[in-house]
Amino acid sequence: MGELLDAIKAEASKRPKSNRLDDSLREHLGEPGWKDLVKACEDPAISTSAIHRVIKAKGFMCSYSAISRIRSTIAPS
16 A cells, blocks of 8 residues: 555544543543444444434433534544
């Protein structure tokens, strides 16, 4: 493989940096809740809308697009 492809693969394999929203959500849910969220994000049968509705029902206000972004960083397609 070429040097460029190696660099791209190395960059793609890095864990994405979390931001304040991710950290706040993780703190709000607690470790067991965060693990459940990760499992839900990895399950293609569960819609982002369903995840968003439950997160809001748990008292954490955020946008659908924020959940979508979190989901794409947890379980990239």
